[in-house]
Amino acid sequence: MSGNPYDNAYAVDNVYGHTIALLKEYRISDGDGVHLDLAAGFGVIGEVVQSELGRQYVGVDLDSEGLRSARARGLEMHAHDLTLPDTFSFIEKILAGRRVRSISILDGLEHIGTASGLLDVIAQLCRSNDAHVVVSVPNVTHQDVTHKLLLGEWDYTASGLLDATHIEFFSEKSLVAKLGAAGLHRVGMQNVELSQSDQHFPSTHPALQDGTTLNSFLRYVRESAESNGRVNQFVWSCVAGPAQASHLVDSTDVQDDRPFLTILTRTQGRRIAELREVFNCLAGQTSDDFEVLVLGHKVLTAEQIQVEQAIEDNPRWLRERIRYVKVDHGGRATPLNVGMKSARGRYVVVLDDDDNVFAHWVEAFLTSERRKPGALLRAVATMQSVDRVTVRQVPGIRAIGSPKFPYAPSFSFTSHLVSNSTPLMSIAFPRGIFDDLGMTFDETMTTTEDWDLILRSAAIVGVEDSKKITAIYHWWETEESSRTEHESREWRLNHLAIDRKLDALPILLPIGEARAVRDLVTGRAGNGGDEDHNSAFQTNTHLRIGLLRRIATILESRSWRIQAPMRALSQLFGGGPALRMSDCVTYSTDELASTIQKLEASRSWRTTSWMRRARRVQ
Amino acid sequence: MPEYAEQSVTVQCVLYNNDVGAIERALESLNRCAELAVPEGAVWPMQVAYGDASPRPLLDTDVLEAWAERFPSLRIRYEWFGRNTGSALGHNLIAEHLDTDLVLIMNPDVVLAPRALGFLIRSLDDPLVGMAEAKQLPIEHPKDYDPVTGETMWATTACALIPRDLFVELGGFDSDTFFMYCDDVDFSWRVRLAGRLVVFQPAATVFHDKRLGDDGQWQPTSAEQYYSAEAGLLLAHKWSRDDLVEKIAGYFRSSKDETLLRAVAEYERRRLAGLLAPQVDSDHVVGVFTPTNEYAKHRYLL
Numbered sequence: 001m002s003g004n005p006y007d008n009a010y011a012v013d014n015v016y017g018h019t020i021a022l023l024k025e026y027r028i029s030d031g032d033g034v035h036l037d038l039a040a041g042f043g044v045i046g047e048v049v050q051s052e053l054g055r056q057y058v059g060v061d062l063d064s065e066g067l068r069s070a071r072a073r074g075l076e077m078h079a080h081d082l083t084l085p086d087t088f089s090f091i092e093k094i095l096a097g098r099r100v101r102s103i104s105i106l107d108g109l110e111h112i113g114t115a116s117g118l119l120d121v122i123a124q125l126c127r128s129n130d131a132h133v134v135v136s137v138p139n140v141t142h143q144d145v146t147h148k149l150l151l152g153e154w155d156y157t158a159s160g161l162l163d164a165t166h167i168e169f170f171s172e173k174s175l176v177a178k179l180g181a182a183g184l185h186r187v188g189m190q191n192v193e194l195s196q197s198d199q200h201f202p203s204t205h206p207a208l209q210d211g212t213t214l215n216s217f218l219r220y221v222r223e224s225a226e227s228n229g230r231v232n233q234f235v236w237s238c239v240a241g242p243a244q245a246s247h248l249v250d251s252t253d254v255q256d257d258r259p260f261l262t263i264l265t266r267t268q269g270r271r272i273a274e275l276r277e278v279f280n281c282l283a284g285q286t287s288d289d290f291e292v293l294v295l296g297h298k299v300l301t302a303e304q305i306q307v308e309q310a311i312e313d314n315p316r317w318l319r320e321r322i323r324y325v326k327v328d329h330g331g332r333a334t335p336l337n338v339g340m341k342s343a344r345g346r347y348v349v350v351l352d353d354d355d356n357v358f359a360h361w362v363e364a365f366l367t368s369e370r371r372k373p374g375a376l377l378r379a380v381a382t383m384q385s386v387d388r389v390t391v392r393q394v395p396g397i398r399a400i401g402s403p404k405f406p407y408a409p410s411f412s413f414t415s416h417l418v419s420n421s422t423p424l425m426s427i428a429f430p431r432g433i434f435d436d437l438g439m440t441f442d443e444t445m446t447t448t449e450d451w452d453l454i455l456r457s458a459a460i461v462g463v464e465d466s467k468k469i470t471a472i473y474h475w476w477e478t479e480e481s482s483r484t485e486h487e488s489r490e491w492r493l494n495h496l497a498i499d500r501k502l503d504a505l506p507i508l509l510p511i512g513e514a515r516a517v518r519d520l521v522t523g524r525a526g527n528g529g530d531e532d533h534n535s536a537f538q539t540n541t542h543l544r545i546g547l548l549r550r551i552a553t554i555l556e557s558r559s560w561r562i563q564a565p566m567r568a569l570s571q572l573f574g575g576g577p578a579l580r581m582s583d584c585v586t587y588s589t590d591e592l593a594s595t596i597q598k599l600e601a602s603r604s605w606r607t608t609s610w611m612r613r614a615r616r617v618q
Numbered sequence: 619m620p621e622y623a624e625q626s627v628t629v630q631c632v633l634y635n636n637d638v639g640a641i642e643r644a645l646e647s648l649n650r651c652a653e654l655a656v657p658e659g660a661v662w663p664m665q666v667a668y669g670d671a672s673p674r675p676l677l678d679t680d681v682l683e684a685w686a687e688r689f690p691s692l693r694i695r696y697e698w699f700g701r702n703t704g705s706a707l708g709h710n711l712i713a714e715h716l717d718t719d720l721v722l723i724m725n726p727d728v729v730l731a732p733r734a735l736g737f738l739i740r741s742l743d744d745p746l747v748g749m750a751e752a753k754q755l756p757i758e759h760p761k762d763y764d765p766v767t768g769e770t771m772w773a774t775t776a777c778a779l780i781p782r783d784l785f786v787e788l789g790g791f792d793s794d795t796f797f798m799y800c801d802d803v804d805f806s807w808r809v810r811l812a813g814r815l816v817v818f819q820p821a822a823t824v825f826h827d828k829r830l831g832d833d834g835q836w837q838p839t840s841a842e843q844y845y846s847a848e849a850g851l852l853l854a855h856k857w858s859r860d861d862l863v864e865k866i867a868g869y870f871r872s873s874k875d876e877t878l879l880r881a882v883a884e885y886e887r888r889r890l891a892g893l894l895a896p897q898v899d900s901d902h903v904v905g906v907f908t909p910t911n912e913y914a915k916h917r918y919l920l
Binding site for chain 1: 640643646647649650654729730731732733737740741744753755756757758760763764765766767768817818819820821823824825826827828829830831832834917918919920
């Protein structure tokens with residue numbers, strides 16, 4: 001090595017080795033020909049190109065030291081300033097009729113800049129020679145650079161990621177855009193990854209040291225948003241194709257064209273009367289600043305026609321805001337993720353095809369956005385039992401119970417760690433968590449995918465409460481719903497999955513949440529304090545009520561009662577006293593949960609599961 | 619697709635200082651409803667008749683002309699009463715010009731589901747049915763109904779369809795007795811007294827902007843409290859429940875609540891002036907007064 005900072009040795013795991021691998025992998029055409037190495041420097045890959053690819057190496061650079069070194073090793077090198085406008089004719093001249101099979105420009109673009117037109121020259125050469133090109137550039141978004149930049153540091157060095165001579169910096173997106181503007185398109189990729197780059201200094205920086213909470217939080221957010229945090233150099237193989245539009249990002253915010261809210265309505269096409277009620281509720285909204293995506297999930301053709309008819313029936317202003325999106329794969333969460341990708345709204349909310357909303361549902365979210373833009377927007381839902389009826393041969397829905405209020409009026413992150421008190425239609429997600437933070441509904445979860453995303457996103461963007469009651473969660477007493485479709489064991493498994501996920505993450509608690517944690521630990525929750533900070537206690541109370549209700553449902557069910565003689569017999573033989581509802585009232589939350597587990601695991605419950613399946617009620 | 623006999627429809631709404639935007643939103647849906655109800659037998663275009671009881675006219679010619687252009691399936695008629703008629707008299711005044719087969723009594727701000735009118739018209743195919751009520755969203759009225767026939771004790775006139783002949787035969791609403799509450803209960807009971815059925819059709823939905831307070835309770839205005847209290851007394855009297863009148867009036871008097879005291883005082887004034895309605899249903903065949911002061915059994919508390 002010469003001591004020149006650009007005179008680096010060839011290695012299979014550095015940019016040179018990755019380049020050779022790509023050149024071998026993407027051979028568009030075989031046979032004799034030239035490998036053209038632009039900004040060749042010391043011609044490090046020259047010998048390997050000739051020996052392993054069987055191509056004649058031709059290097060071009062302006063640096064005399066590099067030219068001398070390469071020529072001394074017998075490589076064909078030409079001196080030229082690649083920023084000059086005659087570059088294409090210069091290359092044609094040195095090729096002298098020889099065919100170019102492949103091209104490389106390794107860590108050169110950041111010195112030359114894309115404004116020089118060099119990428120256009122490369123694209124033209126690729127096109128006319130049916131060749132491909134390997135491009136490498138340093139990744140300015142490496143986590144060492146971005147973590148320090150976030151805290152106000154930007155350190156130029158003699159070489160490396162922030163080489164003081166760089167005139168242009170690249171992220172993955174900007175490189176794709178700039179190559180695309182020249183008509184070059186990525187077909188292969190072998191990036192060089194380094195957990196600790198040349199910017200990993202000072203080594204005591206809390207944002208860089210991987211033992212700190214700050215570092216793990218930044219890495220978690222970054223890895224969720226974008227996967228190039230450890231990429232030191234992008235190394236891509238590209239071919240020529242049509243040129244894309246300008247690579248410059250339009251800084252004009254596209255928000256103006258967006259509706260405030262995208263409403264995602266999942267349907268399986270089996271609840272047309274309910275879906276029509278949803279549309280009726282939307283037609284009565286006091287704010288029309290929304291669009292609706294009806295996500296038809298695995299809907300049969302005949303049912304899709306009914307869904308489309310229900311959409312078509314709406315008044316024009318509403319009809320024009322509704323799009324039908326067909327989703328024919330995946331589980332419960334899949335249509336939501338598909339919908340997120342098509343959503344145009346600044347916010348996204350899920351309103352399933354069997355719930356209702358009040359007239360100020362959209363308006364309340366909109367008002368909350370003005371108070372805290374970018375946060376999750378939460379309102380309050382009430383719950384009401386409903387059933388299906390057919391009156392005069394027409395199917396309809398009938399409420400059969402008073403509206404109940406099981407959900408806490410304000411959001412507590414701490415309480416939500418224990419149970420979900422936020423039905424999906426009562427929380428709107430900012431599009432940034434999908435677009436910019438890379439979050440999605442977890443499609444591996446068969447239930448509780450909503451709770452999971454609420455927690456993950458609330459931990460980053462916070463929650464703004466409206467406290468207004470704006471929605472009705474319908475509790476289907478005799479029809480199938482996600483509650484009855486999924487066995488309670490499955491629910492518990494998903495709960496555990498959420499717990500595991502959260503236990504592995506650094507959590508950013510919102511302002512004021514420390515008090516809720518303190519109160520829980522000291523047992524002061526519920527013994528005074530203001531309403532907001534008692535929400536943890538409230539949710540705990542709601543959780544207890546939910547557990548008690550579940551026990552009551554089991555004890556009062558026909559299938560449990562029918563087994564009473566068998567249980568009485570077992571008690572005679574030492575099976576313990578019968579469980580009474582009055583005993584449960586004094587139980588702790590854990591004892592209630594444990595009781596439910598025992599009841600559900602009992603012989604009485606298991607042997608009568610067929611009855612519940614047949615009736616679809618418990 | 620079954621063939622339906624053509625029936626013309628008038629939608630009647632009494633206005634009182636309503637939000638014009640909300641009326642417009644309701645018209646949008648009504649226009650679509652009218653388009654879709656044609657195959658169900660509704661005559662095109664459908665008439666919409668507004669009677670305005672506001673202190674000043676809510677609508678002007680410009681608005682009406684714009685609506686006429688925008689809602690081609692509706693023929694809109696508007697009259698400013700120049701006085702606060704209340705809902706019962708307001709509807710009767712509008713109905714003086716009624717010349718269609720069916721009349722849809724409706725709050726001006728309810729938003730009909732596209733197929734709601736069709737479902738209501740089909741309910742009236744049964745000649746026994748004299749009044750068909752739509753289901754309100756998002757909070758449904760809790761009164762009980764037969765889950766197969768839809769038969770119920772009474773219908774709210776937030777949105778209810780009535781054959782014109784029956785409406786005329788019954789003399790419309792009892793506007794001498796009721797101002798703005800219980801006029802629909804009384805009318806429904808007279809429909810039943812005439813041997814016809816009142817039915818509830820849950821598939822015919824209308825969205826009615828009713829909200830719950832942050833505490834989850836309905837929050838009636840003091841006017842709503844007063845008129846419903848007054849109407850409760852008047853309804854009990856008219857439907858021959860003097861025992862209830864005595865009980866309710868006693869409760870009102872002992873409550874020391876200003877609104878309730880005013881209601882009982884107005885009742886007394888009418889009684890002494892001989893202005894109470896003649897009593898009907900002396901055998902209590904039709905009128906229903908539940909222990910919780912409802913006019914039908916309720917499925918749940920609201």
